[in-house]
Amino acid sequence: MSNKKKSFLLHIDSLDILDDLTNGQAGVLFKAIKAYQHEEDFPLDSVVKIAFSPFKNQFFRDDEKYVKTCERRAIAGSKGGKQKVANASNSNQELANVADSNNKNKNKTKNKSDNNKEVIKDIVVSTPVFNFKNELLSLGVDKDILNDWMKVRKNKNATNTESAFRLLVSQISKSGLTIDQGIRFANSENWGAFKLTWYQNKQGASNERSQGNTKKPSAYERARANNAEYRQEQPNECEMGVGTASRDLGRTVDEGARGNTFIELDNGTFVDY
DSSP, X not given: OOTTOOOOOOOGGGGGGGGGSOHHHHHHHHHHXXXXXXXXXXXXXXXXXXXXXXXXXXXXXXXXXXXXXXXXXXXXXXXXXXXXXXXXXXXXXXXXXXXXXXXXXXXXXXHHHHHHHHHHHHHHHHSOOOOHHHXXXXXXXXXXXXXHHHHHHHHTTOOOOHXXXXXXXXXXXXXTOOHHHHHHHHHHTTOSSOOHHHHHHHHHHHHHHHHHTSOOOOHHHHHHHHHHHHHHHOTTOOOOBOOTTOTTTTOOOOTTTHXXXXXXXXXXXXXXX
């Protein structure tokens, strides 16, 4: 056996034979094993020779396996060297492919990013600007009235911003008017805006004027009204009104007292109603 081998196996079940040998015989047996592994001759007596035989057979089988294993490894090593070169070449190609793929992905990502930027830019540019007039039209305000009122706002340098629009709608809504009614009212008053306090003040002044136009009845009118009510309750009684000199001014006079009333008429004005 070649001395390239660095170890050998001792199977546990083979060691049972040591129990049948003396210590001297066991020592000779191990020396014989050593000589065999180094491919040396070693003389044995009959007893040790019989004990060595199973070890020798096992060593022979193990040596055959060892040789076959070395041959397989040599062949594999030869192929492995070639494969390593091929693998290295393939690996380099794969690395090149990966790098190229990464570059392509980067370019795609960059192009996609650039495209997204362009899309976002387009969206920002195409976003409609808030339009004060159009928003009011969408809320049902009459177009002609709105056109007139927008001129009023322009003359008063009113701003047509989104915040101004929200404030306008809020103030009109609080008044209980529709948006169209609020704009009509503001236009009729030549207001450049609409504020709840302005509207309430206008409504208060209008109510006061309405109440002021109601004429209070005079004393004569009140007395006549009272007498008319009394006549409805007492249809059989007579009545007459007398002038300012009579204490019975505006009173209903029954038939028994009528004579005295005529005596005291004096020069007053007689009113028959």
